[in-house]
Amino acid sequence: MNSITLKSRAKINLSIDVLGKRQDGYHLVEMIMQTIDLYDLIEINEKDNDQITIKSTSDEIPLDCNNLVYKAANLIKKTFNINKGVEIHIKKNIPVAAGMAGGSSNAAAVLVGLNKLWNLNLSNQQLEKIGLKLGADVPFCINGGAVLASGIGEELTPIKGLTKDVCILVCKPDLFVSTKEVYECIDSKDIDKRPNNKFLIECLKNEDTRQLAENMFNVLEGVTMDKHPVIQQIKDIMTNNRALGAMMSGSGPTVFGLYENREDAVKCKAILEKQFKQTFVVACEEKGVEVNG
Numbered sequence: 026m027n028s029i030t031l032k033s034r035a036k037i038n039l040s041i042d043v044l045g046k047r048q049d050g051y052h053l054v055e056m057i058m059q060t061i062d063l064y065d066l067i068e069i070n071e072k073d074n075d076q077i078t079i080k081s082t083s084d085e086i087p088l089d090c091n092n093l094v095y096k097a098a099n100l101i102k103k104t105f106n107i108n109k110g111v112e113i114h115i116k117k118n119i120p121v122a123a124g125m126a127g128g129s130s131n132a133a134a135v136l137v138g139l140n141k142l143w144n145l146n147l148s149n150q151q152l153e154k155i156g157l158k159l160g161a162d163v164p165f166c167i168n169g170g171a172v173l174a175s176g177i178g179e180e181l182t183p184i185k186g187l188t189k190d191v192c193i194l195v196c197k198p199d200l201f202v203s204t205k206e207v208y209e210c211i212d213s214k215d216i217d218k219r220p221n222n223k224f225l226i227e228c229l230k231n232e233d234t235r236q237l238a239e240n241m242f243n244v245l246e247g248v249t250m251d252k253h254p255v256i257q258q259i260k261d262i263m264t265n266n267r268a269l270g271a272m273m274s275g276s277g278p279t280v281f282g283l284y285e286n287r288e289d290a291v292k293c294k295a296i297l298e299k300q301f302k303q304t305f306v307v308a309c310e311e312k313g314v315e316v317n318g
């Protein structure tokens with residue numbers, strides 16, 4: 026039987042700016058995204074019937090047609106008239122509803138996986154176009170790496186990312202945040218501070234992690250933090266424990282800190298872990314989705 030296993034990697038946002046709103050409610054953004062080495066494993070097994078079925082190690086995600094991997098497989102089947110079925114197994118490591126594009130990267134992995142499994146010969150550009158129908162973060166997740174994303178997140182310009190030696194401490198508090206609600210709230214908020222993406226891209230180019238960390242900014246952070254002060258507490262713990270800077274990723278609630286020194290990151294992880302189970306020390310990565318093995 027035909028099968029394929031892929032790594033489906035998470036992302037962090039090193040900046041998010043919101044510039045406007047489209048008629049359909051989606052917001053125009055300008056943000057720096059970076060793939061990190063925290064991944065789910067997506068195993069796709071072809072079946073002899075026409076069904077899509079999902080299994081997962083996580084009890085936090087739907088296993089029916091609401092799962093983004095179901096939507097991704099169904100979209101490929103419908104678009105290319107394929108009468109085959111698949112069973113998809115999701116080994117979850119990425120915190121769910123975290124602001125780290127866990128679901129989006131799983132969907133991206135299914136698009137890449139089925140493209141190979143069913144010999145569709147679609148280019149990455151074609152996969153990104155299909156991916157956009159599933160969510161704004163999906164096109165980025167296909168290639169990953171480091172990009173400046175504009176439009177609603179689908180216009181991707183590759184940039185130099187973080188260096189491999191930067192340690193990224195990721196901490197997800199145990200609370201639920203709705204991306205839709207966060208974007209809705211930003212409409213009624215005066216944005217009085219914005220990231221300087223040009224400057225941040227220069228910092229990345231010059232490998233000046235200190236300047237980058239001190240100038241990272243996410244306009245969505247204030248919205249989520251107003252409702253969940255624990256985000257500020259985690260940021261404080263990181264910066265009081267030698268992080269060069271700390272910020273919320275995406276619409277939250279995950280907070281990450283950048284460290285020059287791995288020992289410092291590991292020490293801070295030990296402090297945070299007492300309160301927040303989902304805490305990881307990771308590095309950046311160049312590939313979003315990758316065939317495993």
Ligand SMILES: C[C@](O)(CO)[C@H](O)COP(=O)(O)OP(=O)(O)OC[C@H]1O[C@@H](n2ccc(N)nc2=O)[C@H](O)[C@@H]1O
Pocket residue numbers: 038041050051052053054056124126129159160161162163176177178204205208209275276
């Ligand atoms: C916050 C980020 O994670 C930053 O990378 C993304 O912008 C969110 O991307 P995503 O979760 O893939 O977003 P989608 O699943 O497409 O949309 C979820 C909801 O977020 C809102 N949304 C999302 C992206 C965007 N540019 N503007 C929006 O207003 C929409 O109301 C939408 O109903």
Ligand SMILES: Nc1ncnc2c1ncn2[C@@H]1O[C@H](COP(=O)(O)OP(=O)(O)OP(=O)(O)O)[C@@H](O)[C@H]1O
Pocket residue numbers: 085086087091092093094115120121122123124125126127128129131132162204275276277
């Ligand atoms: N394969 C999947 N993995 C994770 N969540 C999924 C998946 N399919 C559907 N979902 C649902 O999508 C919602 C958002 O989860 P996800 O982990 O993608 O959020 P996120 O990290 O905030 O994404 P983003 O950063 O793109 O906004 C959850 O409520 C979850 O139940």
